[in-house]
Amino acid sequence: xxxxxxxxxxxxxxxxxxxxxxxxxxxxxxxxxxxxxxxxxxxxxxxxxxxxxxxxxxxxxxxxxxxxxxxxxxxxxxxxxxxxxxxxxxxxxxxxxxxxxxxxxxxxxxxxxxxxxxxxxxxxxxxxxxxxxxxxxxxxxxxxxxxxxxxxxxxxxxxxxxxxxxxxxxxxxxxxxxxxxxxxxxxxxxxxxxxxxxxxxxxxxxxxxxxxxxxxxxxxxxxxxxxxxxxxxxxxxxxxxxxxxxxxxxxxxxxxxxxxxxxxxxxxxxxxxxxxxxxxxxxxxxxxxxxxxxxxxxxxxxxxxxxxxxx
Numbered sequence: 001x002x003x004x005x006x007x008x009x010x011x012x013x014x015x016x017x018x019x020x021x022x023x024x025x026x027x028x029x030x031x032x033x034x035x036x037x038x039x040x041x042x043x044x045x046x047x048x049x050x051x052x053x054x055x056x057x058x059x060x061x062x063x064x065x066x067x068x069x070x071x072x073x074x075x076x077x078x079x080x081x082x083x084x085x086x087x088x089x090x091x092x093x094x095x096x097x098x099x100x101x102x103x104x105x106x107x108x109x110x111x112x113x114x115x116x117x118x119x120x121x122x123x124x125x126x127x128x129x130x131x132x133x134x135x136x137x138x139x140x141x142x143x144x145x146x147x148x149x150x151x152x153x154x155x156x157x158x159x160x161x162x163x164x165x166x167x168x169x170x171x172x173x174x175x176x177x178x179x180x181x182x183x184x185x186x187x188x189x190x191x192x193x194x195x196x197x198x199x200x201x202x203x204x205x206x207x208x209x210x211x212x213x214x215x216x217x218x219x220x221x222x223x224x225x226x227x228x229x230x231x232x233x234x235x236x237x238x239x240x241x242x243x244x245x246x247x248x249x250x251x252x253x254x255x256x257x258x259x260x261x262x263x264x265x266x267x268x269x270x271x272x273x274x275x276x277x278x279x280x281x282x283x284x285x286x287x288x289x290x291x292x293x294x295x296x297x298x299x300x301x302x303x304x305x306x307x308x309x310x311x
Contacts, residue, residue, distance in 0.1 A: 105188030
């Protein structure tokens with residue numbers, strides 16, 4: 001009887017404690033939840049509704065149905081052009097950033113003097129403001145007094161006009177994107193240091209060369225990290241804005257009119273908020289579809305240590 005009473009007496013206390021912990025958890029999470037609803041979910045819902053309207057931010061929106069979507073996909077050539085420019089930028093800059101970042105991380109993963117200093121030097125550019133970086137590279141690319149063309153002239157090469165040349169403007173921004181490769185180096189270093197040394201020791205015993213160890217151990221074991229960097233890099237590259245806005249304004253001749261820049265111009269320069277909302281959702285769907293395709297393909301090329309050991 002006493003045992004039953006003691007058990008029944010503890011049950012309410014446990015239930016009360018669980019409810020109290022649940023309430024505390026919601027209270028601690030409430031700042032983020034409130035911020036998410038106000039600054040993310042709310043604007044997304046408003047943007048979805050405005051995508052079906054004609055709205056200039058000064059007068060009440062007018063419902064137009066699918067007119068904005070029809071204009072974007074059929075009658076506005078700059079939409080597909082800007083999406084094409086953005087895609088070209090992504091498929092050229094992302095592989096370069098991954099390859100160079102992984103290569104530098106492998107170099108920094110060796111035991112050399114001053115290693116911490118080198119790691120800091122490579123990472124520092126990643127923390128500089130985007131606008132400051134854009135202004136710096138705008139000066140570097142100046143065809144008249146920029147350092148790049150001066151260095152090329154020392155070896156007898158007549159440097160291009162860079163940002164002023166339609167054939168070089170996009171390539172210039174791709175080269176500039178390598179400035180922040182140090183951000184990925186930190187992640188690659190963490191992945192490299194997580195690879196079991198037993199795999200390398202076994203390969204050395206079997207007489208494997210450096211290239212063989214890199215090809216059959218390092219790269220396969222780094223594919224989860226590469227996959228992560230690919231997804232994040234793709235999302236960021238397809239939303240590139242600051243560089244073109246500060247340095248080129250989409251020129252010369254629409255050569256660098258990225259999709260986000262065109263979206264911004266429609267919304268905040270032409271005051272076509274409804275049309276800009278439609279463009280935002282087109283970009284959202286485009287990134288979502290590409291992300292799903294990359295995730296679906298990961299099963300054929302992303303390898304994990306447990307899976308490799310089981311082969």
